[in-house]
Amino acid sequence: MSLDYLWQITGPMLEGAKTTVLLFFLAIITSIPLGFVFTLMVRSHVKPIAWFANGYIYVLRGTPLLLQMLFICFGLPVIPVIGEYLVMDRFAAAALAFTLNYAAYFAEIFRGGLLAIDKGQYEAAQVLGLGRWHTMTRIVLPQMFRIALPAVSNESITLVKDTALLYAVAVPELLHFAQTAVNRDFTIVPFIVAGVIYLFMTLLLTLLFKALERKFKFE
Template sequence: MSADYITTMIKPMLQGAQMTVLLFLIAIVVSIPLGFVLTLAVKSSIKSIAWLAHSYIYIMRGTPLLLQLLFICFGLPMLPLVGEYLVLDRFTAACLGFILNYAAYFAEIFRGGLLAIDKGQYEASQVLGLNKWQTMTRIILPQMFRVALPAVSNESITLIKDTALLYAVAVPELLHFAQTAVNRDFTIVPFFIAGMIYLLMTLLLTALFKWLEQRFKFE
């Protein structure tokens, strides 16, 4: 197998990897703050809001991401009366699906981080004369993120691998180009190259979160 062939094969796969990275960035940037909002909603003293947040998290975590993507891409346009207004291009629909799904997982991670903080921290903040906003932003949230960071790291790595599900809704990402090359050239080499690209992306992501963990550890 010549170097020219490999170069020709890798070029479209790298273009697909750009789509993979773009989806990952959009999903992670939006789903993390949305997940934190869901965490606050779950802890709300208003029962209806807490119930809705619990129900949302249960549904999104209890059904496959692929099913959610298929529903958003192909199911929403079939809804009576409003379906024609819910037609989205495939990439936008995929971004929406990933954001809604991963927000539920991040919400549970942040909830676990809050539960790990000793109640004495809240009492000490009151003794120091801090109001609720100061207590949350200066005392609670930094500790919560420190506790939740390893789980956020793990979920982020899962997210970048789950982007391969774009293949199922006809969005041309990395796996799509790998499969196209396999079918065209009757060789499994593109699968190995795709695997190496995924490994490289997860390696960089792991290194980033390791750096963040070390930074938060000593602050």
């Protein structure tokens, strides 16, 4: 194994890693706020809204992400009458599946964070004369975020690894280029290089969330 060979296989994999990183950021940016919306819906006093949110979370957490991605990518277009209007680019379909799936997980994380806040916090806010909006934004949400942060960190790291599922819908990402090199060169070195790249990405995320945890711990 030479340095020239390592560079030869690493270049394409780094190109594939751009797709991996793009999917990660799209999924995180969209699934976290959507997950919080579903958390609020679950706590709604309007029963149909709460039932819908609970059903959504149950279905999306109870079925494999790969199945959801295949359904959106290949299942929606074959629905009678409306299927032709639901055809999407494969990367877009995968990104939608990731957003919907991780929103369900984040919804449960945020719900757990809200349940962990003592009811005395709400009562104290009322005593101070704070309205519902200020109570949520100034007291409840900061505490919820601090409580939920470790779980959000774990889900974010899992999301990085789950991006490898793009391989199943023929979107060229990091693992795709690694598998291509393995099939071509009959060596496991590309898998090792891919593993190192994944570890580097998860290390950066781990350091970021550790810094956030220290910040919120001492505030």
